[in-house]
Amino acid sequence: METMIRLENVHKTFGSLQVLNGINMEVKKGEVVVVIGPSGCGKSTQLRCINGLENIDAGRIMVKDIDITSGKVDWQVVRQKVGMVFQSYNLYPHLNVMRNLILSPMKVQKKTKKEATEYAEILLDRVGLLDKRDAYPGQLSGGQQQRIAIVRALMMQPEVMLFDEVTSALDPELINEVLNVMIDLAKSGMTMMVVTHEMGFAKAVANKIVFMSNGVVAEEGPPEEFFANPKDERLKSFLSKVLH
Amino acid sequence: MPWDIVVKNWSFLAAGLWATIEIFVVSMIAGTVLGVLMGVLRTSRVFLIQITTRAFIEVFRGLPTLITMFFVYFAVPMLFQIEIPSFLAAVIGLTLWELSEIAEIMRGAIQSIPKGQVEAGRAMALNKAQVLIYILMPQAVRRMLPPLIGVYTRLVKGTALASLVGVNDLVMAGKIVVERTLEPLEVYVFIMAVFFIINYPLSVLSRKLERKLI
Amino acid sequence: MGFDFNFIMEQIPYLMLGARNTLIISVIVLLLAVIVGIVGALAKTSGGRFLRLITGMYVEIARNTPELVQIYFVFFVFPSLGLKFNSFVSGVIAMTFFGGGYLVEVFRAGIEAVPKTQVEAAKSLALKNRQIIVNIVFPQALKICLPSLIGYLIFILKMSSLLATIGIVELTFVANDVIANNFHAFEMFSAVALLYLIMVWTISWLLGIVEKRFKYEL
Ligand SMILES: Nc1ncnc2c1ncn2[C@@H]1O[C@H](COP(=O)(O)OP(=O)(O)OP(=O)(O)O)[C@@H](O)[C@H]1O
Ligand SMILES: [Mg+2]
Numbered sequence: 160m161e162t163m164i165r166l167e168n169v170h171k172t173f174g175s176l177q178v179l180n181g182i183n184m185e186v187k188k189g190e191v192v193v194v195i196g197p198s199g200c201g202k203s204t205q206l207r208c209i210n211g212l213e214n215i216d217a218g219r220i221m222v223k224d225i226d227i228t229s230g231k232v233d234w235q236v237v238r239q240k241v242g243m244v245f246q247s248y249n250l251y252p253h254l255n256v257m258r259n260l261i262l263s264p265m266k267v268q269k270k271t272k273k274e275a276t277e278y279a280e281i282l283l284d285r286v287g288l289l290d291k292r293d294a295y296p297g298q299l300s301g302g303q304q305q306r307i308a309i310v311r312a313l314m315m316q317p318e319v320m321l322f323d324e325v326t327s328a329l330d331p332e333l334i335n336e337v338l339n340v341m342i343d344l345a346k347s348g349m350t351m352m353v354v355t356h357e358m359g360f361a362k363a364v365a366n367k368i369v370f371m372s373n374g375v376v377a378e379e380g381p382p383e384e385f386f387a388n389p390k391d392e393r394l395k396s397f398l399s400k401v402l403h
Numbered sequence: 404m405p406w407d408i409v410v411k412n413w414s415f416l417a418a419g420l421w422a423t424i425e426i427f428v429v430s431m432i433a434g435t436v437l438g439v440l441m442g443v444l445r446t447s448r449v450f451l452i453q454i455t456t457r458a459f460i461e462v463f464r465g466l467p468t469l470i471t472m473f474f475v476y477f478a479v480p481m482l483f484q485i486e487i488p489s490f491l492a493a494v495i496g497l498t499l500w501e502l503s504e505i506a507e508i509m510r511g512a513i514q515s516i517p518k519g520q521v522e523a524g525r526a527m528a529l530n531k532a533q534v535l536i537y538i539l540m541p542q543a544v545r546r547m548l549p550p551l552i553g554v555y556t557r558l559v560k561g562t563a564l565a566s567l568v569g570v571n572d573l574v575m576a577g578k579i580v581v582e583r584t585l586e587p588l589e590v591y592v593f594i595m596a597v598f599f600i601i602n603y604p605l606s607v608l609s610r611k612l613e614r615k616l617i
Numbered sequence: 618m619g620f621d622f623n624f625i626m627e628q629i630p631y632l633m634l635g636a637r638n639t640l641i642i643s644v645i646v647l648l649l650a651v652i653v654g655i656v657g658a659l660a661k662t663s664g665g666r667f668l669r670l671i672t673g674m675y676v677e678i679a680r681n682t683p684e685l686v687q688i689y690f691v692f693f694v695f696p697s698l699g700l701k702f703n704s705f706v707s708g709v710i711a712m713t714f715f716g717g718g719y720l721v722e723v724f725r726a727g728i729e730a731v732p733k734t735q736v737e738a739a740k741s742l743a744l745k746n747r748q749i750i751v752n753i754v755f756p757q758a759l760k761i762c763l764p765s766l767i768g769y770l771i772f773i774l775k776m777s778s779l780l781a782t783i784g785i786v787e788l789t790f791v792a793n794d795v796i797a798n799n800f801h802a803f804e805m806f807s808a809v810a811l812l813y814l815i816m817v818w819t820i821s822w823l824l825g826i827v828e829k830r831f832k833y834e835l
Pocket of ligand 2: 202203204323324
C-alpha cells in the first residue's frame, strides 16, 4: 500500500529542550494511526511538523512522495493534501460557519462560491449541522465547533487528516458527537493520524497504535496486541493510568 | 548647516526652557495631589459627591486643554474683573486637565481591585480610611503607575500650550528667535529635540512598567 | 456682568461653521491616520529590520514631541525647505503625523492580540501569508481596535483646537476671532466649550455602546 506519511529519524528541539529525539513512523493509505503518550512527550509537535507549523532540526518527513523537509517545498500544495484539526477548534470567529468553510477552497483552490457552498452543504449535512450554516462560531457549542472544524479541513479534500486531541477541550457529554464524526470518516477510508486519550476510539477504529515517550516511538502495534500485552514498562504504567 | 543660531540665542532659549520646566513641575505636583484627592472623592458612596466629582472630571477631560486655558485666561478675568497672569492661567489650565485624568485613572485602579480585598481588610477590623491607605492604595498605585507616567508625558507636551496664553516658554522663545533670524529649521529641530529628550525616557519607563504588570 | 444670550444667538451661524469644520477636519485626519497606522503596524509586525527601525523612530518622534510644535514645524519649517502648503493642508499633515504615530501602536497591539492559533489554522488550510493577513488577522485586529479608534477620534477632535494657531477656521479660531472684536469672552468660551463637550460626549457615548456590544460578543 502507498505510504502517505513517513517520518525518518526526526529530531526537534526548543532551545535546550529536546522534544523529538529520532522519531520513525509510517502511515499508509487508508490507515488510522492513533498516537498516545504522556503529556509533553511531543505528540503535538510531531503533528505540527508534518504540517510545516514547526521546522525540524534533523531527519526527514515525507508526505506521499514530497520531501517536506527539503527546504524548497510548496506548502500550499502540501497543506491541501494534509488536513489538520486542533484541540481548540480555531474557527475564525469573525466569519460565519459557511464563510469559515469556503474561504480556503475559494482563495486557494479557486473554486467558485457556488461550488464551494454546495460541497460545504453536503459535508455539513453529513455531520448534522446544516442548520448552523449562518451561525457564528461563538454561538455554537464546543462539540459543534469542533465538528465544523473537521468539516473545514475536509473542504480541501485532503488525503490525510491530522487530529490533535480534538476532544480534550470538550465537556464529556459532547465528546461522542465528535468521535462519531471521526469514526464515520475512518470508515469511509480516510487516512488519519490521531493524537488522543480516547482509548475506546483507538480500540474501535485504529489500525495501529503508537506510544511515544521521551521523544521517540517506544512501542507500536495493532490495538488488540498493544493493549493486551504491552511490553514497554513506561507504556504499562501509562496504560494503567489512562484505562481507569 | 549653521547650527549656531541655537548657540547664539542660547540664553534666550534657556530662559524659555526654564519657564517650561517651571510650568511642568508646578502643574505636575498640583495636578497629582488634587487628582489623587479627586479620585478618592470620586469613589465616595455619597451620591452628591459622586455626581459633582464625576461632572468635574468629565468636563475637564472632555474639553481641549487649550479651551480650558483660554477660558481661564480670557473669560474668567472678564467675569470677575480680575487679572490672571499668563503663567498662572497656563498652570491652572494644565492642572485642571491633569487632575481629571489622574482622578479617572485612580477610580479605574481602585475599582479594579477585587471587592474581597476590602472585605478582608474590614474583617481584620481596619476602618475605612485604613482600608484605603493600607490595602487599596498600595495595590492601586501599582496599576496606576504606567498610565500616570503616560499623563506626565502628555503634560510635558501640553506645556507647549502655555505660549498661547503669552507665557515666555521654550516654544514662545523659539518663535521669537525664528522671527528675528528667519531660520525656522534649526530652532524647531532644537525644540523638538528638547521635548523628545525629556519625554522619551518617560515613555520607555511607562512601557517597561506596563509589561512588568502583565 | 451678566451672560449676554442675545450675543451668543447672533454668533450661532459662525459657531456652527466652526463646529462643522472641527468635525470635518477630525474625520479627515482620522481616516488618513488610520491608513498611516495600518501601514506602520504592518511594517512593525511583519516588515524587515530596517522598516521596523524607521517606523519605530517615527512613532517615538510623533508621540514624544508636543503636537503644537509639530504643527508649527509643518507650517513654518516646511516652506523654508521648499514645501509650501496652505494652512489647512499643513494642519492635516501635522495632525496625521502625530495621529498616525499613535495608531501604529494601537493597530500593532490589535494585530498582536489576534491569537497565534488563528494564523496556524489558516496556514493549515493552505492560505498564503498575504491572504492570512488580509482575511484572518486584519478583520479580527480591526474589531479589537474599534473601541480604541473611537476613543481616538476624541483625541483628534480635541487636538484640532490647536489648528486655530495657524489660522484654520475651526471652533477655537471662531472663539478667538469673535472675542478679538468685542468683550464677550465669557459667553463665547462657554458656548465653544459646550459645543466641544457635546461632540466629545456624543462620541464617548457611542464608544460605550460599542464596548458593551463587544463584551457581549466575546
Ligand atoms: N513553541 C514552543 N517553544 C518552547 N517549547 C515548546 C514549544 N512547543 C512545545 N514546547 C515544549 O515541547 C514539549 C512537547 O510539547 P508537545 O505540545 O508536543 O507535547 P504533547 O505531547 O502534545 O503534550 P500534551 O499531551 O500536553 O498536549 C513540551 O515540554 C512543551 O512545553
Ligand atoms: Mg499536545
